[in-house]
Amino acid sequence: MSKVLTIDEVVGSLESGMTVGIGGWGSRRKPMALVRALCRSDVTDLTVITYGGPDVGLLCAAGKVRRLVTAFVTMDSIPLEPHFRQARQTGAIELTEYDEGMFMFGLYAAAHRLPFLPTPVGLGSDVMRVNPELKTVRSPYEDGQELVAVPALKMDAALIHMNRADARGNAQYLGADPYMDDLFAKAADRTYVSCERLVDTADFAKEGPPQSMLISRAQVTGVVETPNGAHFTDCEPDHRRDEAFQKLYAKSAADPEAWAAFRDRFLSGDEAAYQDAVRTWQEESR
Amino acid sequence: MSDVTRAEVCAVACAELFRGDGEIVAAAVAGFVPMLGSRLARATFEPDLLTTDGGPTLSAEPVPLGRTAEVAEGWLPFRDHLWLVLNARRHVVMGPSQIDRYGNTNISCIGDWERPARQLLGSRGGPGNTLLNPTSYWVPKHSARVFTDKVDFVSGVGWDRGAHEIRAVVSNLAVLDFDTPDHRMRLRSVHPGVTVDDVVAATGFELAVPGDVPQTRLPDDEELRVMREVLDPKGLREREVPA
Structure with missing residues (x-):
């Protein structure tokens, strides 16, 4: 019954060469804990399908992306993503560039098992x-x-981040926009949900109305609790975008030396080490 | 009220883009000035417009820049924005990195797409917006790099590629439209303090220039009051337009 996994179990089930969809939109509700773990893994040669944000940047910087399928890559409050730009300007990745509405129709087609x-x-x-x-x-x-x-934008696996989920894989968003996360879940062969907090099924009703229950367990292979797991992207109402940290990320990403320092400080350990390093940085910056 | 700034002239010119639009969504995504313009239009001469607070909320009243709606009259998450592009009750204002004489625009990349010299945002909603919705543009820094003979990538289609309607371009120097027999860009008005020659020199293709080019209209007292006291008391508009 329980589909609760660890971050490493989720990433361990992915293989090189796969097509992986990532939910969220720009720098909003991205499954960053799973993306960070993917960057640490041996998996490579991925086709990534997403409305791109710093998830794309991190995966490009880690050399995981063979092809990106997207309509844009942005961090919203910072319009352009330095790692993505670098990857494109050096020819490191292949790109399938659609309009964002075409992209949505590709998701709808895959979710409905239509060819187009x-x-x-x-x-x-x-x-x-x-x-x-x-x-x-x-x-x-x-x-x-x-x-x-x-x-149809078919995918082997999808990674999405929700505010709440239960152990069976039902999941709920509590922010103002569902983005396309339900479409990713329905389009993929396997969907992994990370969430801010695992709750008892009975508690969904205390958190939000029935229509906030966006993801059904019938679409979900695994669920993992990753508190602050969308950091530094927006995950309202649990946490807003960490604008100061996003600035640090963007500034570091634009310079090889600064990026090496950023990587050493924040990305050299596991998720717990990342969250610790962020907390320390936040305290120092106060 | 006096000492009208260039940014205020631009904001009113952006408001004018929406005149006559009625009960449609004003999607002024290109920056503070067009966002202010759309809300100003709604607060004054175009009260049926629908506007957002920059998020997925349709606000019950025009919201000051940088604030969230206190009262919502509707919900417009990204998926419904994309649906609305097809439904077409929408007028969008985008910010092009390049624009040509027919209003083809590029927000994707500079140089060859295969390996760009400068990767930009990507096509985003440009192809759909321009094909299906009235589209206008805001250019905060009018130059021959932006107003170019040929765009490197057509992410928004112009009049010669099947655009629904490229209505006008507001820049920090002028208002330009496509009111010519073959829909080439035309100089409609110059902002106070700008000459026709200034605009021609800052444009990388041949503009249609009528014999008599009027001045862009000034904000009236009520428009100035609404901008300064209600919709943009922090003066965010002034950051976007070089003095």
Whole structure:
């Protein structure tokens, strides 16, 4: 019954060459504890599907990404992601670049086990030029409209971060936006949920209304409790984005020497060591 | 009220983008000035507009810059924004890194896409916004690097590539539109203190310039009061426009 795993068990079940979806949006509710663990692992050669934020940056910096499928990579309050930029500018990663609405249709298609979903979005733009594998279809009805057939974004595994989950893998978001996390969970063969806090199933109702229960255990392979696990991205109402730390990250990522120091200080140990190092840094910065 | 700043002229020009739009979502994502403009339009001459507080909340009233809505009249998470692009009851203001004479824009990368000299944001919602929604642009620093002969990547389609409607471009120097027979960019008005030559010199392609170019209108007293006392008392608009 219980699907509770450790961070290492989740990452240990992933293999090199897999296609991995990551929930959240930009620098918001990213499963950063799982991403950090993935960076420490031997897994490599990944195809990563996500509305990109610093998760993409960390994975690029660790050399884990072969191909990225995305519409953007941003940290919101800091528009551009230095590691992602570096990876693109040195040719270190391959990119499938979609419009963000096309991307959502790719998720919907995969979640509904459809081969594609049609949308006009993309026509006329260079998204069609740089993705020559994209095909168009014509409406069979009177309108005869030409539409882009956005292929299903299938994935071997998805990693998402929720505010609450129970041991069976049901999960709840308590912030203002679900992002596309339920679509990732339905699109993937296996979905792993990290959460701020594991709760008894009976306690979901105390935390939020029924419609906040976004993820069903039927879609979930494993669940892991990672308090402050979305740090430094936003995870309202449990914690806001750590803007000061994000600034430190961005500044460090833009300079090789500073990045080595950042990595040594924050990313050389496990998740507990990371959280300790962050707390120490926060106390020092006060 | 006097000593109108350039940022205030720009904000009113951004508000004017929404005149006549009615009951649609004003998605002014390009910065403080267009965000202020959309809320100013709603607070004055375009009261049916829907605006957000920058998050997933449709606010019951126009919200001051940097504040969250005290009263919500609706919920618009990202998935519904993307649905709304297709539904089309939306007018978006984006910030281009490059824009050409037909309003094709680039927010993706500078140089060859295969291996860019400078990676930017990525296409984000540009292709859908421009194909399906009225789209306008805000350029806080008008230069020939932004207003360029050819964009390196078409992330937002222009009039010659099937755009729904590229309505206008507001920059720190001028307002430009596409009101020409073949939808080439035209100089509509210059801001107070700016000459036609200034704009032409800062534009990397040939602009359509009418014989008589009017001055961008000044904010009226009520608009100044709403901006200064209600919607942007901290003056965030002034940070975005170089003096």
